Amino acid sequence: xxxxxxxxxxxxxxxxxxxxxxxxxxxxxxxxxxxxxxxxxxxxxxxxxxxxxxxxxxxxxxxxxxxxxxxxxxxxxxxxxxxxxxxxxxxxxxxxxxxxxxxxxxxxxxxxxxxxxxxxxxxxxxxxxxxxxxxxxxxxxxxxxxxxxxxxxxxxxxxxxxxxxxxxxxxxxxxxxxxxxxxxxxxxxxxxxxxxxxxxxxxxxxxxxxxxxxxxxxxxxxxxxxxx
Amino acid sequence: xxxxxxxxxxxxxxxxxxxxxxxxxxxxxxxxxxxxxxxxxxxxxxxxxxxxxxxxxxxxxxxxxxxxxxxxxxxxxxxxxxxxxxxxxxxxxxxxxxxxxxxxxxxxxxxxxxxxxxxxxxxxxxxxxxxxxxxxxxxxxxxxxxxxxxxxxxxxxxxxxxxxxxxxxxxxxxxxxxxxxxxxxxxxxxxxxxxxxxxxxxxxxxxxxxxxxxxxxxxxxxxxxxxxxxxxx
Numbered sequence: 001x002x003x004x005x006x007x008x009x010x011x012x013x014x015x016x017x018x019x020x021x022x023x024x025x026x027x028x029x030x031x032x033x034x035x036x037x038x039x040x041x042x043x044x045x046x047x048x049x050x051x052x053x054x055x056x057x058x059x060x061x062x063x064x065x066x067x068x069x070x071x072x073x074x075x076x077x078x079x080x081x082x083x084x085x086x087x088x089x090x091x092x093x094x095x096x097x098x099x100x101x102x103x104x105x106x107x108x109x110x111x112x113x114x115x116x117x118x119x120x121x122x123x124x125x126x127x128x129x130x131x132x133x134x135x136x137x138x139x140x141x142x143x144x145x146x147x148x149x150x151x152x153x154x155x156x157x158x159x160x161x162x163x164x165x166x167x168x169x170x171x172x173x174x175x176x177x178x179x180x181x182x183x184x185x186x187x188x189x190x191x192x193x194x195x196x197x198x199x200x201x202x203x204x205x206x207x208x209x210x211x212x213x214x215x216x217x218x219x220x221x222x223x224x225x226x227x228x
Numbered sequence: 229x230x231x232x233x234x235x236x237x238x239x240x241x242x243x244x245x246x247x248x249x250x251x252x253x254x255x256x257x258x259x260x261x262x263x264x265x266x267x268x269x270x271x272x273x274x275x276x277x278x279x280x281x282x283x284x285x286x287x288x289x290x291x292x293x294x295x296x297x298x299x300x301x302x303x304x305x306x307x308x309x310x311x312x313x314x315x316x317x318x319x320x321x322x323x324x325x326x327x328x329x330x331x332x333x334x335x336x337x338x339x340x341x342x343x344x345x346x347x348x349x350x351x352x353x354x355x356x357x358x359x360x361x362x363x364x365x366x367x368x369x370x371x372x373x374x375x376x377x378x379x380x381x382x383x384x385x386x387x388x389x390x391x392x393x394x395x396x397x398x399x400x401x402x403x404x405x406x407x408x409x410x411x412x413x414x415x416x417x418x419x420x421x422x423x424x425x426x427x428x429x430x431x432x433x434x435x436x437x438x439x440x441x442x443x444x445x446x447x448x449x450x451x452x453x454x455x456x457x458x459x460x461x
Contacts, residue, residue, distance in 0.1 A: 060407070060410065061403065061407050097413060098413035098416065098456075099413075099414045099418070099452070099453050099457075100417075117402065120279065120403075121279045121402065124279045124406060125280070157285070157294075160416035160417045161416050161419050161420035161423070161430050162420060163417050163420060164417040164418060164419060164420025165420040165421065165424040166420075167420075167456070168421050200420070200430060
């Protein structure tokens with residue numbers, strides 16, 4: 001993915017990899033890598049069953065390792081394999097949106113090093129971009145709404161609240177809930193924020209319609225449920 | 229006016245959070261409530277900066293506080309931003325005569341019934357990580373020693389946010405703030421899910437999350453994660 005190559009170039013890291021978390025297990029699948037060496041390095045975490053990406057998925061917090069050999073107590077099998085593969089430093093960031101854990105972005109270095117404030121900001125930005133990209137691509141109409149940069153990661157409160165409401169109403173996950181809200185906003189010609197405010201106020205309730213964008217009828221403006 | 233008799237309680241509460249299993253959401257909520265009670269402000273709000281330096285809403289003592297913070301973030305002007313960028317408190321600003329300074333924000337805040345505003349930076353060494361805002365429905369003036377008391381509250385909040393690990397490196401600071409901002413999103417999502425499940429308003433759902441966390445001696449974010457656990461795939 002271009003994003004990985006850009007992130008590596010911007011930070012001087014030898015490679016950057018984006019992984020997707022599986023909902024069914026703690027394993028992660030490589031979604032994109034700047035290069036094949038980095039992809040192979042990332043896959044050492046599957047084969048050893050441990051490593052920073054696994055910890056990031058559990059904790060939801062970045063794991064920054066400027067000197068990997070020093071961490072052999074933390075991940076014995078992984079550190080042995082990764083050091084053998086030439087990894088000296090690894091920086092892993094969660095791809096998340098609230099409680100939704102999507103995956104991780106990992107940057108590798110062939111020599112021990114830290115990150116400057118600027119480099120850290122770049123990697124946090126790229127992790128946000130990857131999150132937005134992945135959330136957008138789960139939407140039914142990814143081209144129409146949510147084009148703003150990092151829009152999925154920095155939404156207003158009502159959008160997050162509406163996301164929680166819709167998970168319960170439709171019995172779906174948080175990612176699916178966001179994509180349903182987006183699709184509905186697009187179909188109804190509504191602003192995402194405005195729709196979220198209506199959902200939170202109980203003025204709009206999304207129905208379990210699998211294809212809202214093909215619905216030729218304008219969305220009813222009357223309240224479908226009463227506000228509590 | 230600062231209610232100095234309540235200050236001891238505030239600092240005891242704050243000290244408790246520093247030794248107990250730290251609950252950032254509960255802490256910031258309590259801090260805004262305390263700041264309102266101690267200062268007599270009608271609304272208090274708190275914002276933190278993300279790694280891009282963009283201010284994000286974190287907590288408020290009530291709905292007005294939240295709205296006033298969001299006005300400032302949307303208008304990209306206001307005392308909160310000014311004190312964040314200057315690292316200096318903005319005190320005793322009279323909203324009736326602040327149209328030149330903050331054309332959009334002053335109008336919105338005045339229309340919402342507020343007359344005075346004070347903003348205090350949350351500072352760590354050379355950096356600011358956020359700001360605490362106090363809003364009054366009357367033209368409340370703080371004396372110099374009162375300014376110092378509220379600034380101390382803001383400083384304590386800064387320490388509490390950053391205390392989970394020792395802050396020796398800027399990378400830890402950015403990481404800490406990013407986690408703090410995501411924690412808030414988790415809570416917003418859980419408020420929605422719980423509101424729908426229990427037939428409550430989102431504000432009542434937040435109170436329920438707080439009550440559950442308190443009675444089980446758990447962090448609000450952990451209770452929120454649990455509410456969402458079956459729905460995160």
